[in-house]
Amino acid sequence: MPESSENISKRKKEHIELCLTDDVSFKEKTTGFEHYDFVHYAPTEVEIDKIDFAQKFFNKLIQFPFLISCMTGGTIEAESINAKLAIAANELRIPIGIGSQRQMFEDKMNVQSFQIIRINAPNVPVLGNIGAAQVVRYKSIDPIKYMIEIIDADVMVVHLNPLQELLQKNGEPNFAGLLSCIEKIANEIEVPLFVKEVGAGISASASKSLLDAGVKGIDIAGAGGTSWAGVEILRNNEDERDYFWDWGLPSSYCIRTNAALKNDYDFVLIGSGGINSAVDAAKAFALGADIIASARTILQQLNKNNVEGVIELIEGWFAFIKKIMFLTGSKSLSELRKSKLKLKEELH
Numbered sequence: 001m002p003e004s005s006e007n008i009s010k011r012k013k014e015h016i017e018l019c020l021t022d023d024v025s026f027k028e029k030t031t032g033f034e035h036y037d038f039v040h041y042a043p044t045e046v047e048i049d050k051i052d053f054a055q056k057f058f059n060k061l062i063q064f065p066f067l068i069s070c071m072t073g074g075t076i077e078a079e080s081i082n083a084k085l086a087i088a089a090n091e092l093r094i095p096i097g098i099g100s101q102r103q104m105f106e107d108k109m110n111v112q113s114f115q116i117i118r119i120n121a122p123n124v125p126v127l128g129n130i131g132a133a134q135v136v137r138y139k140s141i142d143p144i145k146y147m148i149e150i151i152d153a154d155v156m157v158v159h160l161n162p163l164q165e166l167l168q169k170n171g172e173p174n175f176a177g178l179l180s181c182i183e184k185i186a187n188e189i190e191v192p193l194f195v196k197e198v199g200a201g202i203s204a205s206a207s208k209s210l211l212d213a214g215v216k217g218i219d220i221a222g223a224g225g226t227s228w229a230g231v232e233i234l235r236n237n238e239d240e241r242d243y244f245w246d247w248g249l250p251s252s253y254c255i256r257t258n259a260a261l262k263n264d265y266d267f268v269l270i271g272s273g274g275i276n277s278a279v280d281a282a283k284a285f286a287l288g289a290d291i292i293a294s295a296r297t298i299l300q301q302l303n304k305n306n307v308e309g310v311i312e313l314i315e316g317w318f319a320f321i322k323k324i325m326f327l328t329g330s331k332s333l334s335e336l337r338k339s340k341l342k343l344k345e346e347l348h
């Protein structure tokens with residue numbers, strides 16, 4: 001029995017409130033970025049001012065390879081958040097994701113809370129979003145086509161959140177038939193299909209099945225940042241020592257192992273899950289991410305310092321990454337990806 005629209009709105013509101021705190025971080029497990037260090041290159045000839053991050057994202061030009069991760073929609077609060085995030089994305093010329101569009105289709109509710117992203121960010125790639133549980137429940141792909149059309153999405157994303165569905169009251173932990181649905185969607189929609197996790201990571205072998213099904217982008221959304229098990233455990237007032245709070249594959253491991261698939265597949269690798277600083281961001285690129293993404297840190301920054309704060313944060317991260325590129329002798333991000341990072345234990 002699908003959840004009522006009132007329940008969904010209430011849940012979305014609680015998600016935002018909890019994510020404005022750090023109480024929902026992983027407890028013991030980390031992203032793993034801290035195990036790596038950059039390889040200093042003394043005779044660097046990199047000219048910092050000549051580093052340019054601009055690149056094509058399908059047929060649109062973006063200024064930085066940074067995605068504001070899919071977050072919200074479907075409530076009044078979500079509309080105001082999305083409106084502001086979209087202004088920041090448009091100003092920065094970076095892609096932005098929309099939160100799950102389920103409510104927009106199932107109740108035709110709060111469509112404006114999603115559309116505001118396209119209205120305020122007319123010039124940048126916008127990513128649509130729907131959950132795996134809904135994808136297997138819908139009997140046709142018409143809902144997905146509607147979601148793409150209504151926001152003029154450049155990419156459609158299916159999020160895989162088995163852990164969250166398992167722990168969420170009224171969750172739908174049933175993904176039977178998922179891969180064949182993904183294959184059908186990938187074949188029938190007119191924009192590329194991406195798949196993402198929400199903080200438990202995607203292994204390289206899982207990615208292989210998804211890429212074989214026609215997926216064009218993988219956002220590994222690994223462990224070490226926001227714990228969606230943690231969010232649901234707090235919402236349920238359950239014991240915080242729950243084993244599943246820290247479940248998942250660390251982001252650094254997912255990026256490194258998925259990057260190896262680049263030899264055999266042509267796809268966009270998004271590194272996310274606990275990218276909370278410029279150093280995390282630089283390490284994610286060095287491990288092989290094409291694009292990086294953050295969710296909770298951006299929401300918190302928006303809440304504290306508004307649109308200008310988000311713009312300054314992301315510009316600041318890329319200014320810092322330039323310094324790392326100078327010191328590692330990397331003229332471009334592809335050069336940064338070439339062995340510019342070592343496990344700290346190798347540097348003894």
Ligand SMILES: Cc1cc2nc3c(=O)[nH]c(=O)nc-3n(C[C@H](O)[C@H](O)[C@H](O)COP(=O)(O)O)c2cc1C
Nearest residue numbers: 069071099100159198221225226273274294295296
């Ligand atoms: C308030 C909030 C709402 C989210 N809602 C969605 C969603 O609707 N769809 C989705 O794919 N991911 C959603 N996410 C997950 C993020 O896109 C991201 O994968 C995850 O939080 C891990 O990244 P982080 O550690 O940078 O927060 C949400 C995240 C936050 C913080």
